[in-house]
Amino acid sequence: MFDPEQPYHPKEIEPKWQQVWEEKKIFQALEDGQRPKFYCLEMFPYPSGKIHMGHVRNYTIGDVIARFKRMRGFNVLHPIGYDAFGMPAENAAIEHKTHPAAWTDDNMSTMNRQLKRMGFSYDWDRELATCRPEYYHWEQLVFLKMFEKGLVYKKKSFVNWCTPCDTVLANEQVIDGRCWRCDREVSQKPLEQWFFKITAYADQLLADMKQLSGWPERVVTMQREWIGESQGATVRFPLEGKNGEASDRCIEVFTTRPDTLYGTTFMSLAAEHPMAQELARGTAQELPIKRFAEQVAKMDRNQRLTDAYEKEGVFTGAYCLNPLTGRRMPVYAANFVLADYGTGAVMAVPAHDQRDFEFAKKYQIPMEVVIQPSMQDTLDPLTMKEAFAESGIMVNSAAFNGTSSEVAKVGIVRLLEERKVGQKTLAYKLRDWGISRQRYWGTPIPILHCPNCGMVPVPEAQLPVVLPTDVEFTGQGGSPLKRNQSFLEAPCPKCKVGTTRRETDTMDTFVESSWYFLRYCSPHYDQGPFDPKAVAYWMPVDQYIGGIEHAVLHLLYARFFTKVLRDLGFFKGGDLNEPFQNLLTQGMVIKDGAKMSKSKGNVVDPNYLIEKYGADTARLFSLFAAPPEKDLDWNDQGVEGAYRFLGRVWRLVRGVIAERKRLIHQRSPESSDGAAWLSGGEGLIEVQQELDGEQEKRDLERWLHKTIKKVTEDLERFHFNTAISTIMEYSNFLAKIEKSHYARESVWQAVRALVVLLSPFAPHLAEELWQDLTGTGLLAIEPWPTYDESALVVEEVTLVVQVNGVVRTTLSVAVGLAQSDAEALATADARVKKYLEQKAVVKIIYIPNRLLNIVVK
């Protein structure tokens, strides 16, 4: 029974509609050629325990987009799942004597409950968790395919190592050089590590950013900087042989300044460069070089990357020759040369590079000026206070003297190529992606180590390599996989006789998140990571929504992985290059000027919010308080305001329903109880139409169409806050309508539109009111209203009248008023007139229906 006095109780209506949506599976996505598809995706959560405000905001944005697109006629795919592998689960297992799987499962079911309670329109049949063998099975398969193609390799590399915790730490887990858990200093330890060869895709990752027009510019910029392409040349400097001649061995360098080649006076190698030790071998420099390499290796990596420490080096005892001039140059090992950038060796030009300048000063190495700022302005190596690193005019450079250094750059590279001592080269800052983790709770790397055959991939038929469950978590002695005999030992699939030792490293969890969006397309497919047909239908993701913190990491990895899968043929001829067509990066949720965190004690728990106000209020406020890409300042009073607004809509709509009901009861008392009254019947509509005054009806229609237009346009460009304020204005307008007019047909239509427009934001309230209004159908799958331009036409507009650009009055005038009439009206106005006295009119600017500006002197 409809009770007009019933107050707004979200706790009662919200779970009811959540259940209806779920039972009727209306958010289930099926491939359908009739409607255009729309893949709406939010970054899936790590199952840390319960959802936080950042999730609420992220998923509300995604849900409003999904609901809006669905009502606009798109076939929407809107999935959710869990990024379920990772260290917190393992740490919890160690602390609380549970199993990471149990801990993770618990958290996922809690979070599932919370997400459902928020009313998000997910296709729950597609839910996935990356820790399940049916997911990571396919990740292992891709790993093997990459291994075959040489896109995975193993090498020794330095990692952050915490001795008390006996484990590797990710960079972000090292805070000021100390372990986040035990606060001890983190050291650098060389370890055999697995790498994905992302550098092989550096050029494509850079070039294809042209296709990312739907991404925020700053994310593209961050990725471009991260990849860090430099144009330059490689040059080979022959080593000096026994009798001062050039030997057939050489040191290869990368330089972005081939124009300074004639000014090279020494050579710098990274301390770790294999040649450094080799050149010093058997000389007096052998020991100093060895000590120096050890000292550099010990240096904290963070310090090495951030501090401008003093440039130091040790002479290797060897000399090399400038390939163009034959000049004899000492070869040093230097602490500022990076082993893994370029070739790990640098041609040193002290006059034109600040680092080389400082180094040369310290070790009294000669300087050679080869570029002058201008013809007049010349440099003297003896008086220079710093290197001259800009472009200028070439000197002391043989045939290039007198030309500009920019021109010489090209000429010198050509000369190097002619003489076969160098060539044009691109260098990248991007490093290969180290994916090894010495942890249990991750995807096992499907490799066996055989004493006879060496590294042997696990045969595809034996996949998945399942994580053993009979494992004890002590936190001591490294990964528990290393102590698990049944996991560790396996017969060699190649020689059949050797007992192999299974790889105990697991994969970085960023690998799982690099392809989950593809798995969503066919989450139950058991012939491979995904069904190519499903991927061809749904991909690319039309709208991706997540935090800016993944600007480089996840978003770069996912782009890389997509390209790898393409090249491995997984898309079966599809041409998917880029996974995410459009990207929206939402801001943080902050309170009292700081990001919400337990330590700051400023956390707002979504559960509390839902309990007190309901999901619709939580959704509405998180969209109303700020535009999505900005930080959102949480304000409890603002939440109250959102709740009050929903209460006003509730009372308004139900007031109108009650009035309509009363009217019908008057006309035919017997039909008012059942659903029959809703349709009203011809007679009723006639009566209602009679009640409508022509002018009022037009005003109402104009408001209606204006509101539909604005809300639609704002939703298209993700201006949720202004879309909501438009609905508020519309609702404020409707609330002013006299109660005696409630029964009119135009009011009835206006109120229905209010409910529809509000539905993406507050779907439960809207669904409940929709049922009261129509008695049938689900609003969630109703079509979005359209607006009629002709209904927007007005007869009168406000004309702003300015004198010399200052507003003096506004006039209400007929649309399309002629300039002469506008001038006449304006100059007749007393407020305008007084500014025209004693003045000559110089110019009049008239913009019809908007503004009249009289310029006087």
Place this chain on the structure above:
RNA sequence: GCCCGGGUGGUGAAAUCGGUAGACACAACAGACUUAAAAUCUGUCGGACUUAAAAAGGUCCAUGCCGGUUCGAGUCCGGCCCCGGGCACCA
């Protein structure tokens, strides 16, 4: 140091193309309803000055600061200050 964002009332914000700055909210204040409170509803709400018995006006200032373009600038251009983010020994 370099590269991006951003700076608008007491607060969150709006102003889509250069055309009435502050929509919509929050807070505050006043009032109505009530025995009272809550809830709800109504009104006021950038600043200074000013006219007036009051209702209601008027003038000037105001979008970080200084300048420019323009009939007209929150919006465009130049310089500067502050805040946030990214990069930073990458040869």
